[in-house]
Amino acid sequence: MSAADATGPLPTLAEASRRIAAGEVSPIELTEAALARAAALNDRLCAFIEITAERAREAARRAEREIAGGRRRGPLHGIPYGLKDIYDAKGLRTTAHSRVLIDNVAAEDAFTTARLEAAGMVLIGKLATHEFATGGPAWDLPFPPARNPWNTDHFTGGSSSGSGAAVAAGILPLAMGSDTGGSIRLPAAYCGTVGLKPTYGRISRRGVVPLAYSLDTCGPLTWTVEDAALALQWLAGYDPRDPGSAHLPVPDYTAALRHDVKGLRIGYARAFNDDGGVGTEQAAALDAAAQVLASLGAEIVEVTLPPNDHFQAVCRAISHSESYSIHQHTLQTRPELYARVTRERLTLGGFVTAGQYVRAQRLRRVLTAKVDALFEQCDALIAAVIPGPAPVLEETDQRPWREPQPLSSVFNVTGQPCIAQPCGFAANGLPLSVQFIGRAFDEAMVLRVGHAYERAAGWTAKRPALATLQ
Amino acid sequence: MPTDPDSDFAAAVRRAGIAIPPERWLEMQDAYQRFQALMKVLDDPLAYEDEPAQLPRYDGGARR
Numbered sequence: 001m002s003a004a005d006a007t008g009p010l011p012t013l014a015e016a017s018r019r020i021a022a023g024e025v026s027p028i029e030l031t032e033a034a035l036a037r038a039a040a041l042n043d044r045l046c047a048f049i050e051i052t053a054e055r056a057r058e059a060a061r062r063a064e065r066e067i068a069g070g071r072r073r074g075p076l077h078g079i080p081y082g083l084k085d086i087y088d089a090k091g092l093r094t095t096a097h098s099r100v101l102i103d104n105v106a107a108e109d110a111f112t113t114a115r116l117e118a119a120g121m122v123l124i125g126k127l128a129t130h131e132f133a134t135g136g137p138a139w140d141l142p143f144p145p146a147r148n149p150w151n152t153d154h155f156t157g158g159s160s161s162g163s164g165a166a167v168a169a170g171i172l173p174l175a176m177g178s179d180t181g182g183s184i185r186l187p188a189a190y191c192g193t194v195g196l197k198p199t200y201g202r203i204s205r206r207g208v209v210p211l212a213y214s215l216d217t218c219g220p221l222t223w224t225v226e227d228a229a230l231a232l233q234w235l236a237g238y239d240p241r242d243p244g245s246a247h248l249p250v251p252d253y254t255a256a257l258r259h260d261v262k263g264l265r266i267g268y269a270r271a272f273n274d275d276g277g278v279g280t281e282q283a284a285a286l287d288a289a290a291q292v293l294a295s296l297g298a299e300i301v302e303v304t305l306p307p308n309d310h311f312q313a314v315c316r317a318i319s320h321s322e323s324y325s326i327h328q329h330t331l332q333t334r335p336e337l338y339a340r341v342t343r344e345r346l347t348l349g350g351f352v353t354a355g356q357y358v359r360a361q362r363l364r365r366v367l368t369a370k371v372d373a374l375f376e377q378c379d380a381l382i383a384a385v386i387p388g389p390a391p392v393l394e395e396t397d398q399r400p401w402r403e404p405q406p407l408s409s410v411f412n413v414t415g416q417p418c419i420a421q422p423c424g425f426a427a428n429g430l431p432l433s434v435q436f437i438g439r440a441f442d443e444a445m446v447l448r449v450g451h452a453y454e455r456a457a458g459w460t461a462k463r464p465a466l467a468t469l470q
Numbered sequence: 471m472p473t474d475p476d477s478d479f480a481a482a483v484r485r486a487g488i489a490i491p492p493e494r495w496l497e498m499q500d501a502y503q504r505f506q507a508l509m510k511v512l513d514d515p516l517a518y519e520d521e522p523a524q525l526p527r528y529d530g531g532a533r534r
Contacts, residue, residue, distance in 0.1 A: 200525050214525050244525065313511045320505075332487050344498060348505055350486025359512040361522035368523060401501035415525055440527050 007469040009170020010034055010080065013227040016173060017075040020067065027067065027078025027122060031060035034080040034124045037171045040469055044152050047165040049085055049143040051125040052092065056080070059122040066120065075230055077120030082175040084160050085126040086133055086209035087218075089113050096209045097143055098131045099337040100330055110207025111239050112176060112218055119234050124172060127162030133178055133211045134159060134323060135342030137396055147393060148191055149464040150430050154390040157190035159183040163221045164191035170467040174231050175221045180211045181315055182385070182408025184219050185420035185435060190390035192422045192431030192464070194450070195221045196228040199441045200415040201246030203232075204239030212322035213244070214361075215315070215412045224460055225421060225450040229253040232443060248441055256444035261452045262297030266290070266436075267378035275308040276407040279388035285424035285432040290382055292456050293449070303374050303381065305410065306367050314367065315409040317352050317360035324349025344400035368414040372440070380449045381437040383410070385420045389430035408435070417443045419450045422459040431459075475503060 010033055011019065019025040035053050042048050063078035083089060086096050088106035090113075095101045109117060117123070128146040130136055137145035137155065146161035148154040149169040156164045160177030164187025167175050177184040179197040188195025196219045203218045210216055220231035233253050239245040268290045273283045290300045305311075324331075327346050335343050374381060385408050397403060411418045416437050423434035436453070438446040454460060479499045483490055490498050 199527075201527070214523075246527075307511075309508065310511055313508050316505065316508060317512065328487075332489075335489065340494075344494065344501065347486070347488050347490070347498070348501060350488050351482045351502055351505065352509075356509050356512055358522060359516070362516050362520045363512060363514075364523040366516065366520055368527075399501065400498055401504040403504075415527060 009463055009467045010037065010173050012223050013076065013079060013173045013230050014224065016079045017230070020078050021072070027060040027063040030078065031056050031080055031122050031124070034171055037169070037469065038124060041169055041171060041466065044147065044466070045149060045165045045169055046144045046146045047128055047162040047169065047171065048082070048125040049095065049097065049128050049162070050093065052123055056122050056124050063120050063122060073118070073120040076116070076234060079121055079174070080124045080172055081116055081121045082124050082127045082163065082166055082172045083113060084129050084163050084175070084177050086129060086178060087113055087176055088207040089123060089126070092126060094209060095142070096132045097129045097141060099142055100334070101209070102142060106207070108207065111204035111242065112235055113207065115234050127166055127175055129161060130159035131339050131342040132209065132327070133180060133183055135339055135345055136398065136402070137161070137393055138339035138341050141339045145393065148390050148430070149466050150192060153392055154430060155190060155393045155396050157186035157390060160187045160221060164188055164193055167191070167193045167221045167223055168464055168467070170463060173223060173227060177219060177221050178208060178211070179217045179219060179412065180215045181319055181412050182406040184221060185385050185408045185418065186406060188221050188420045189386045189433030190431065193221050193223055194225055194228050195219070195420045196232060196443070197411070197418050198232065198236065198443055199246070199417045201244050202417070202441060202443065203235045204237070204242040204245050206239055206242040210326060212319040214322060215319055217412070225419065225447055225454050226254070226257060228419065229257055229447045246441070251444050253444055253447055256448045257451045259448050260296060261293055261449055264298045264379040264449070265377065266293055266298045266300055266449065267303035267374055267381045268300050269305045269381060269383040270302050272305050272308065272383055276384055277387050277404055278384045281426045282384060282386065282388045282432050286382065286384055286434055289423045289434045289453060289457070292453055296452055296456055301378065303378060305383070306370050308407070308410070310363060310367060311410045311413050312405045314360045314364045314413050316405070317356050318364070320349035321352045321357045324352070341398050341400070345402070348400060364413055371414045371416065375439045380445055383435055383437060385433050385435040389426035389428060389432060411437055416440050417446050419446045421450055421454060423457065424459065475499070
């Protein structure tokens with residue numbers, strides 16, 4: 001990248017990596033470009049709650065020295081990234097966008113942060129989230145809510161709101177998010193980026209502020225599926241200090257991208273569109289996505305998911321109970337520290353009975369077996385992740401009981417990996433999204449299908465107008 | 471267990487040990503009732519052998 005094109009979005013991970021290897025761009029140039037874009041756009045987007053400029057410049061100088069000295073660590077070396085502000089980075093605050101943790105300085109890196117730092121990446125800053133990765137956009141917090149780069153009057157989705165905004169605006173090629181009921185995929189969908197929720201257990205959660213222990217997953221938001229594969233390659237792996245970490249081999253995810261989808265059987269959960277209240281534009285975009293895959297040689301078969309209200313009941317009972325167990329003491333002793341919407345939604349967990357929680361975990365096992373059974377006849381699934389384009393930010397539901405419930409939580413209940421990615425635009429210019437789902441621990445298949453679709457559909461060519469600086 | 475909605479909600483609030491400001495009481499009661507309505511599907515009978523889920527799933531899900 002030269003100074004002449006510094007007004008454009010940062011290159012993708014893959015492109016930045018190639019250009020660093022070729023000596024066409026340096027880590028310092030990339031870092032300065034990311035910092036300049038963050039400074040220019042953050043007043044409008046509120047994506048960052050802290051920009052770590054000096055730390056970034058020091059990391060970029062180190063990367064530049066190492067690469068120039070022939071010690072390139074790998075494909076991510078010298079490339080900027082950001083962390084949702086629930087990820088620990090040693091010496092920086094992890095606030096979870098909350099007064100509760102406003103002075104919480106991390107003593108060590110999260111597992112994922114340590115992996116990205118070991119890869120030689122350059123941390124640009126900490127990103128906005130919904131408070132404690134729950135609640136919703138709120139104006140009674142220490143930091144404002146992030147705004148959608150496609151139209152700043154609109155919602156980013158959440159809870160990884162700053163991550164979606166920063167990637168869509170081309171400030172960062174990679175931002176970490178977390179997904180308990182859809183919090184990677186919803187901002188990816190509303191902001192028109194790629195969001196990968198890996199299988200529960202695939203990426204360590206150590207050093208990430210928890211929301212609901214048996215549902216939380218960590219994952220990347222990127223501009224392309226190839227970038228999601230590159231990031232996952234570094235992030236996946238067993239961590240003995242995370243009790244939910246799976247001790248399974250990590251395959252070569254980028255190799256999976258070299259395979260096409262010809263001959264794959266892909267199940268389309270079309271009936272879920274009606275069950276989930278999906279709008280006309282979004283439903284048509286999903287139909288078109290299925291047709292694109294068919295044109296590439298995949299066999300599309302219709303499949304039926306269990307009723308949406310079963311997933312919603314299970315997810316709500318479990319997520320509210322587990323988050324309440326984390327926040328109960330503070331809710332009872334210092335409730336004023338939370339935003340009103342967070343406090344009220346967390347409070348609902350106090351009303352779940354022990355019987356409801358255990359029955360939810362039992363039904364979860366039944367639902368998981370039913371979704372697993374679909375993979376006896378299919379290699380991957382297509383399903384809706386959002387009902388339509390992003391709503392107006394000020395019109396998002398601020399009530400303690402959120403309607404409608406997110407469609408994304410289906411696969412948090414069952415744990416399979418899924419990727420949300422653009423599949424078109426609504427009449428108002430905002431992105432629409434599709435998610436592809438795979439067998440547990442078969443992220444390679446999800447990435448393969450997503451990559452094939454992305455290349456054929458071509459939606460990544462269009463960036464928000466705001467991404468080009470004047 | 472109280473049978474009228476107001477007493478039922480008041481009992482749930484006491485059991486949770488949470489203070490709800492008076493001006494937010496009706497909104498929270500409405501949320502509680504919507505939540506409990508959704509929870510009704512959990513009352514459908516399950517077989518004895520349907521034990522709680524265990525995660526992570528080291529079997530990798532369905533076999534190819």
